[in-house]
Amino acid sequence: MKQIDGGITAVEGFAAAGIFAGIKKVEKPDLALIFSDTVCTVAGVFTQNRFPAPPLLLNQKHLRKRKGQAIIANSGNANAFTGKQGYRDAEAMAEAAARALTIPIESVYVASTGVIGEFLPIEKITGAVPRLASQRSQSGSRAAAEAIMTTDTFLKEVAFVGPMGRQEVKVGGIAKGSGMIHPNMATMLAFLSTDAAIQPRLLQDALRQAVDRSFNCITVDGDTSTNDMVLCFANGRRGREIRSKGPSYHQFSALLEAACLALAKMIVWDGEGATKRVEINITGAQSDRAARRIAESIARSNLVKTAFFGQDANWGRIVAAIGNAGVPVDPERMDLSFGPVLLVGKGAYQGKEAESKVAALLRQREIDLRVHLYSGRGKATFWTSDLSLDYVKINAAYRS
Amino acid sequence: MKQIDGGITAVEGFAAAGIFAGIKKVEKPDLALIFSDTVCTVAGVFTQNRFPAPPLLLNQKHLRKRKGQAIIANSGNANAFTGKQGYRDAEAMAEAAARALTIPIESVYVASTGVIGEFLPIEKITGAVPRLASQRSQSGSRAAAEAIMTTDTFLKEVAFVGPMGRQEVKVGGIAKGSGMIHPNMATMLAFLSTDAAIQPRLLQDALRQAVDRSFNCITVDGDTSTNDMVLCFANGRRGREIRSKGPSYHQFSALLEAACLALAKMIVWDGEGATKRVEINITGAQSDRAARRIAESIARSNLVKTAFFGQDANWGRIVAAIGNAGVPVDPERMDLSFGPVLLVGKGAYQGKEAESKVAALLRQREIDLRVHLYSGRGKATFWTSDLSLDYVKINAAYRS
Numbered sequence: 181m182k183q184i185d186g187g188i189t190a191v192e193g194f195a196a197a198g199i200f201a202g203i204k205k206v207e208k209p210d211l212a213l214i215f216s217d218t219v220c221t222v223a224g225v226f227t228q229n230r231f232p233a234p235p236l237l238l239n240q241k242h243l244r245k246r247k248g249q250a251i252i253a254n255s256g257n258a259n260a261f262t263g264k265q266g267y268r269d270a271e272a273m274a275e276a277a278a279r280a281l282t283i284p285i286e287s288v289y290v291a292s293t294g295v296i297g298e299f300l301p302i303e304k305i306t307g308a309v310p311r312l313a314s315q316r317s318q319s320g321s322r323a324a325a326e327a328i329m330t331t332d333t334f335l336k337e338v339a340f341v342g343p344m345g346r347q348e349v350k351v352g353g354i355a356k357g358s359g360m361i362h363p364n365m366a367t368m369l370a371f372l373s374t375d376a377a378i379q380p381r382l383l384q385d386a387l388r389q390a391v392d393r394s395f396n397c398i399t400v401d402g403d404t405s406t407n408d409m410v411l412c413f414a415n416g417r418r419g420r421e422i423r424s425k426g427p428s429y430h431q432f433s434a435l436l437e438a439a440c441l442a443l444a445k446m447i448v449w450d451g452e453g454a455t456k457r458v459e460i461n462i463t464g465a466q467s468d469r470a471a472r473r474i475a476e477s478i479a480r481s482n483l484v485k486t487a488f489f490g491q492d493a494n495w496g497r498i499v500a501a502i503g504n505a506g507v508p509v510d511p512e513r514m515d516l517s518f519g520p521v522l523l524v525g526k527g528a529y530q531g532k533e534a535e536s537k538v539a540a541l542l543r544q545r546e547i548d549l550r551v552h553l554y555s556g557r558g559k560a561t562f563w564t565s566d567l568s569l570d571y572v573k574i575n576a577a578y579r580s
Numbered sequence: 581m582k583q584i585d586g587g588i589t590a591v592e593g594f595a596a597a598g599i600f601a602g603i604k605k606v607e608k609p610d611l612a613l614i615f616s617d618t619v620c621t622v623a624g625v626f627t628q629n630r631f632p633a634p635p636l637l638l639n640q641k642h643l644r645k646r647k648g649q650a651i652i653a654n655s656g657n658a659n660a661f662t663g664k665q666g667y668r669d670a671e672a673m674a675e676a677a678a679r680a681l682t683i684p685i686e687s688v689y690v691a692s693t694g695v696i697g698e699f700l701p702i703e704k705i706t707g708a709v710p711r712l713a714s715q716r717s718q719s720g721s722r723a724a725a726e727a728i729m730t731t732d733t734f735l736k737e738v739a740f741v742g743p744m745g746r747q748e749v750k751v752g753g754i755a756k757g758s759g760m761i762h763p764n765m766a767t768m769l770a771f772l773s774t775d776a777a778i779q780p781r782l783l784q785d786a787l788r789q790a791v792d793r794s795f796n797c798i799t800v801d802g803d804t805s806t807n808d809m810v811l812c813f814a815n816g817r818r819g820r821e822i823r824s825k826g827p828s829y830h831q832f833s834a835l836l837e838a839a840c841l842a843l844a845k846m847i848v849w850d851g852e853g854a855t856k857r858v859e860i861n862i863t864g865a866q867s868d869r870a871a872r873r874i875a876e877s878i879a880r881s882n883l884v885k886t887a888f889f890g891q892d893a894n895w896g897r898i899v900a901a902i903g904n905a906g907v908p909v910d911p912e913r914m915d916l917s918f919g920p921v922l923l924v925g926k927g928a929y930q931g932k933e934a935e936s937k938v939a940a941l942l943r944q945r946e947i948d949l950r951v952h953l954y955s956g957r958g959k960a961t962f963w964t965s966d967l968s969l970d971y972v973k974i975n976a977a978y979r980s
Binding site (some may be wrong): 295486494495507512572 | 900
């Protein structure tokens with residue numbers, strides 16, 4: 181498996197575009213299109229929020245046939261809490277794209293991100309769609325990735341190529357989102373393309389698992405924004421169709437997971453105002469589930485995150501977060517390390533010398549936190565960022 | 581029922597003191613004593629964190645007999661994650677107080693708050709105890725309240741007097757804590773005194789209920805610091821002993837709850853860096869439990885809290901937090917008001933005029949948020965603060 185250029189259009193048969201349609205107040209790209217020149221198998225994972233936004237309701241309807249050919253997505257307005265009007269607007273977006281691309285409306289998926297509770301400027305959008313469609317190209321990944329950004333500080337695209345049986349297949353993708361403290365509120369969109377041939381149900385299983393091990397390790401399960409979604413389009417050009425969970429399925433799954441993980445890390449590392457990139461590895465837990473809860477409790481703690489911002493080797497806050505994870509842990513059988521430096525060994529603080537080594541590591545941008553619990557073989561990895569002054573500035577001013 | 585002066589020493593028979601013993605790096609009071617001149621019935625509620633600090637383990641042991649006569653508490657060092665040495669230090673604190681007061685060690689309760697993971701400077705503490713004990717007075721509540729402060733910006737004491745049967749009884753108290761975003765980590769201590777006569781089991785029940793309706797509506801259930809505790813000492817001087825949950829019990833409970841609620845509000849309103857005081861009322865939920873989860877989800881949301889700091893009538897974030905509470909809610913049957921101004925009525929945004937009225941209300945220091953759900957009779961009230969730039973500054977710099 182290796183990383184390649186080209187993002188979502190690295191996969192042959194996919195084109196993309198991004199333009200300014202006048203949805204954002206400043207002139208920045210705000211309307212994106214992804215188009216496959218043949219009908220794809222589609223899988224989707226959607227928010228667990230009780231109030232899914234209208235575009236998601238429309239997509240869930242279109243996903244029933246597990247087929248699709250295009251995604252139209254806008255930034256600047258989330259079309260959330262907009263009721264029946266919002267649903268009609270999502271339909272109008274799909275309809276406009278379908279007409280411009282001469283495909284059925286059921287083949288079009290819709291995504292929106294931005295301000296909540298305001299109606300879309302739908303005529304601006306439908307009016308801009310013909311221009312958007314005409315600009316699509318096989319090198320359009322970056323333009324599309326840029327057009328779905330909101331508070332993101334950099335565009336997010338990725339592509340991998342790797343073996344699947346005797347063939348090579350590709351997975352490409354773009355994403356938007358910036359990791360927040362409670363990531364539940366930050367709209368996260370990811371769109372993936374592949375040329376693998378795979379049965380719809382298996383594509384769905386592979387996507388669900390890849391999301392669980394990537395986006396859901398920066399986000400909190402069941403605790404997401406109203407607009408979050410991940411869509412994967414498979415055009416089936418390469419390889420024999422995967423029909424079972426055999427070696428080809430696992431090769432494809434690994435590729436898909438790598439793409440999702442790369443995008444997820446970009447999201448958390450684009451945390452609003454973030455100055456640190458923190459990887460949290462839990463090992464030796466009673467179960468993977470217990471490890472996950474502990475990792476999540478640390479990753480979510482504002483006190484831990486402000487300590488990282490302050491470059492403070494504040495292991496007490498980390499241990500307190502472990503104690504709040506709601507799973508049994510023996511405090512006297514717990515190692516806590518930063519990179520190679522053991523700070524707490526079998527529950528005992530290792531002293532000022534270890535702490536000063538850790539303090540030096542915390543001045544780096546990348547922080548590697550490891551906790552071992554000596555209670556079993558459960559493990560989990562989470563990624564988080566620090567909580568900085570800029571986080572508050574951005575979110576006190578930004579109307580999302 | 582009416583509020584009176586005097587804090588924890590408003591109740592006859594109680595004395596208190598606070599001095600600087602050299603635990604804090606700056607010369608501020610850091611050692612407190614509360615003493616009853618007779619043996620009291622004692623009730624206690626302790627942290628749900630999996631790693632209770634050594635003083636709590638000692639208190640749980642002393643609480644088995646439900647009797648006590650003194651509390652010794654320090655700030656500047658939490659004596660948490662200090663293992664066996666920490667337990668010996670907690671015992672040494674109790675022992676020193678017992679000796680100075682000539683009471684059994686089992687009658688002394690211990691509390692610590694401050695830096696985690698460092699050993700107490702125990703000789704400084706035991707050396708200062710005779711001076712502490714000698715300074716105790718019936719007007720010592722403020723000195724004790726001051727000596728348990730850490731990041732608190734004001735001292736917290738309260739006292740109420742009210743009827744219990746044909747008698748009047750008093751409840752006094754002091755507390756420390758500053759409401760944080762994830763309040764789980766902010767050590768919260770509260771000590772209460774009363775002259776009511778009440779059976780130990782009933783005192784425990786009354787305290788548990790009062791805590792659930794006050795401190796647990798600013799804190800998250802089961803998700804607390806390693807050192808949190810609430811202790812209530814009843815010296816039994818007034819009234820016939822309460823032996824059942826009759827009218828006297830309910831009168832006493834109301835008084836105790838009022839004292840706890842007043843202290844809890846002081847804590848959340850002393851939120852680190854807070855500029856707003858927010859009361860969240862949920863009504864019309866399917867159950868009290870559902871209402872509580874919704875209130876808590878709003879109260880915990882960093883995005884809601886930064887919007888309050890930004891004085892932004894960002895109802896989308898509030899509604900998204902409701903959608904993340906994990907309880908079924910019908911978005912089309914939901915009213916959301918600030919004070920008297922309806923901003924969302926039956927799920928529909930009420931327009932720019934309503935929003936500008938709300939914006940004016942958000943410039944006030946006190947914010948009154950109400951959500952009605954039309955699904956039942958469940959209700960809950962939570963209190964929270966905003967998330968400000970100063971929160972991050974304090975927590976990036978402070979080693980807690």
